[in-house]
Structures are given as C-alpha cells and as structure tokens.
Amino acid sequence: MFSWSNRYPISIPIEALASSPSFYFLRAVEQVVVFSIPAFIFVSGYFAAFLAGRHTSKFNFKQTFTRIRGLLIPYLIWSIFFLGLGLVEGKSFSPGRILTNLLIGSTTPAYYYVPLIIQLYLIAPLLIFAARKNWKVLLIVTGLIQVFIHLPVTLSLWGFQGELIQSLPQIPKWIFITRVFWFSAGIVAGLHLSKFKPSLQRMNTVFGLASIFFLIAGFIEWEVFKGPLQSRETIIDGFYQIAILLFFLSLGDQIKLPFNKTFNFLSAKSFGIYLAHVPVMEIFARGIYLFTPWILPNHLLFFALIFIAGLGIPLLGMQIIFSTKLRPIYGYLFG
Structure with missing residues (x-):
C-alpha cells in the first residue's frame, strides 16, 4: 500500500492510505492471524511430546532427526532457489553472507521459522524432562521469558522511552527463546492434556470471549498508539494467542469445525505451501507492479489476487509433481 504507491496511476496521500x-481491513486480517506462528510451534511441541511418549523417560532421537531432516532439506533447496533469484537480479552475496542467510533463515523474512523450530526440536528432551518433573514451573519460567521478550516493543509502543527501555534487548526472532513458551505449552498439552481437558471444556465460552476481547484490544492498541507498519508482537497479542489456543483446546471432542476436510487437506500440505508461497507471491506481486500497476491502488483486489496466487500456485505445483514421474523429488521440495 505504501512502498509501491509511486506506481499508482493517481497520487494518493499517505495520510489517506493510512x-x-x-x-483497516488488512490490519484486521493481520491482527486475526497473529496467533498462527505460536499455533504452529505449539503443535510442534505437541508432536515432540508424542514422539517421547507419555509413559516413558526416553526421547526418540531417531524420529526427531528424521523430522529435522524433513524440514531442513526442502528449506535449503528453496533458500538456494531464492538466492539464485537474487543473483539473477544482479545482487551479489559473499560466502559468509550466504552461510548466515542459511543459518538464521534470512534469505527471506519468512524463512526464519525453520532454524527456529529446529532449535526447539534439539532442546526438546530438556523441555520434556522439565514438563514431566513440574509442568507448572516450566510454563511459568518460559512464560516470563515470553513477557520479557515482548516488553520492549510494548513499552515503546505505549510511549515509554527511558534509558532502561532502550537498553532492553531486541532478540532476533530466529533464536529459540523468542518462542520457547509456545513449544513448552505444546509439550505440556501432549503429556498432560487429558488431566485438565474437562476443566478446559467448562471454560470454553470464557476462552472464546477472551479471544475476541484481546483481538479487539490488540487492534486498538496499534491504532491508538500508531505502531510501526512492520509490527512486532506485544503483550496483548500474547494474551490473544493464549486465549485462542485455549479456546481450541477446550472444544468438545465431538465438535466439528466448518470446512474441516478442507483444513485437513491444507494442513497436510502446510509446510510445502509455506516454503513455496514466498517466491510465488513476490514474483506475482512484482509482475503486477511492472505490467498492471492499475491494480495496486485497488488494495482489496490486489490482496485477493496475491492470496489466490500464494495458495493456489504452490498447491497446483505440488499436485503436478506428486502426480507425475517427478514424484520421487516431492519430499525433497515440500517435506
């Protein structure tokens, strides 16, 4: 909306755009989906607990490293592909820069998730041990870490600009401690959910209302305090993420969500979509920028086209590869 406004056929002031x-519609979409990465990491923690088993002290390292390999190989292929696109554009990368990009997932802004989740899988045995010994302490400690990480952004957004605030570290999001609470919560759920499932179900309505409240509060927070366009999560966002995860955990076992089959189909392909959508959306958006700039000021049309391309083209490519003689390379490309 803003960085490409120079291509609009007519001039629109930044104030009018904002x-x-x-x-406001796109900000609302952004606010709604802020729980998605914590949800992915929560599910990964649940999966790690499943690998460990509820009644054994051993952790299945073989299956864990198989899982890491399934994440790492497609990630490296797509990262190298993205670096290749940069070379075609005339960019140059030193060997050190290439290695750094691959290690921390900075080839694109979205790929940090893979190094992050690999780190969490590597420390999973320690977290599972802690969850078995005292899951409450684990959640309290990792929860306080999460609050500390969100604190600088929250206080800065609220107008606190003291030296102490400025001295608080901005921890890069690819480092495991930025999301360790959600992974730990997933492990605790995987090990102990059956114990407190009845209590959660009795509070389903409370969690649903809390999700709505913190969703609205988070939206108002950024708009009242006029946060930066490239947002970082605040403490209110964290409360929203907790509330919505508890809401889904508190659903009755017999409840079926709308479009259940569709979401199950997409979830099975989510990692492949995640990897492929980044170059697809960027190339598609640049094509609009160069050849049909009249679409750019029609923001909702642009949004719809990017959404359809970002989801549809990866799914189509996955289906073609899976259904042809290229099927043996499917796992290497999409996990």
Whole structure:
C-alpha cells in the first residue's frame, strides 16, 4: 500500500492510505492471524511430546532427526532457489553472507521459522524432562521469558522511552527463546492434556470471549498508539494467542469445525505451501507492479489476487509433481 504507491496511476496521500477502509481491513486480517506462528510451534511441541511418549523417560532421537531432516532439506533447496533469484537480479552475496542467510533463515523474512523450530526440536528432551518433573514451573519460567521478550516493543509502543527501555534487548526472532513458551505449552498439552481437558471444556465460552476481547484490544492498541507498519508482537497479542489456543483446546471432542476436510487437506500440505508461497507471491506481486500497476491502488483486489496466487500456485505445483514421474523429488521440495 505504501512502498509501491509511486506506481499508482493517481497520487494518493499517505495520510489517506493510512485511514482508508482497505487499510483497516488488512490490519484486521493481520491482527486475526497473529496467533498462527505460536499455533504452529505449539503443535510442534505437541508432536515432540508424542514422539517421547507419555509413559516413558526416553526421547526418540531417531524420529526427531528424521523430522529435522524433513524440514531442513526442502528449506535449503528453496533458500538456494531464492538466492539464485537474487543473483539473477544482479545482487551479489559473499560466502559468509550466504552461510548466515542459511543459518538464521534470512534469505527471506519468512524463512526464519525453520532454524527456529529446529532449535526447539534439539532442546526438546530438556523441555520434556522439565514438563514431566513440574509442568507448572516450566510454563511459568518460559512464560516470563515470553513477557520479557515482548516488553520492549510494548513499552515503546505505549510511549515509554527511558534509558532502561532502550537498553532492553531486541532478540532476533530466529533464536529459540523468542518462542520457547509456545513449544513448552505444546509439550505440556501432549503429556498432560487429558488431566485438565474437562476443566478446559467448562471454560470454553470464557476462552472464546477472551479471544475476541484481546483481538479487539490488540487492534486498538496499534491504532491508538500508531505502531510501526512492520509490527512486532506485544503483550496483548500474547494474551490473544493464549486465549485462542485455549479456546481450541477446550472444544468438545465431538465438535466439528466448518470446512474441516478442507483444513485437513491444507494442513497436510502446510509446510510445502509455506516454503513455496514466498517466491510465488513476490514474483506475482512484482509482475503486477511492472505490467498492471492499475491494480495496486485497488488494495482489496490486489490482496485477493496475491492470496489466490500464494495458495493456489504452490498447491497446483505440488499436485503436478506428486502426480507425475517427478514424484520421487516431492519430499525433497515440500517435506
């Protein structure tokens, strides 16, 4: 909306863009889906607990490293592909820069997730041991870490600018401690959910209302304090993420969500979509920028086209590869 406004056929002031209905709609979408990465990491923690088993003290390292390999190989292929696109554009990368990009997932802003989740799988045995010994202490400690990480952004957004605030570290999001609470919570759920499932189900309505409250509060927080366009999560966002995860955990076992089959189909392909959507959306968006710039100020149309391309083209490519003689390389590309 903003960085490409120079390509609009007509001039639109930045102030008008930032107060337009399409801006608020897209901000609302951004606020709604802020729980998605914690949810992915929570599910990964649940999976790690499943590998460990509820009644054994041993952790299945073989299956864990198989899982890491399944994440790492497609990630490296797509990262190298993205670096290749940069070379085609005329960019140059030193060997050190290439290695750094691959290690911390900075080839694109989205790929940090893979190094992050691999780190969490590597420390999973320690977290599982702690969850078995005292899951409450584990959640309290990792929860306080999460609050400390969100604190600088929250206080800065609220207008606190003292030296102490400035001295608080901005921890890169690819480091495991930035998400260790969600992974730990997934492990605790995987090991102990049956014990407190009845209590959670009795509070289903409370969690649903809390999710709505913190969703609205998070939206208002950024708009009142006018946070940066490239947002970082605040403490209120953290409360929203907790509430919505507890809401889903508190659903009755017999409840079926709308479009259940569709979501199950997409979830099975989510890692492949995640890897492929980044170059697809970037190339598609640049094509609009170069050849059909009249679409750019029609923000919701642009949003719809990017969404359809980012989801549809990876799914189509996955289906083609899976259904042809290329099927043996499917796992290497999409996990």
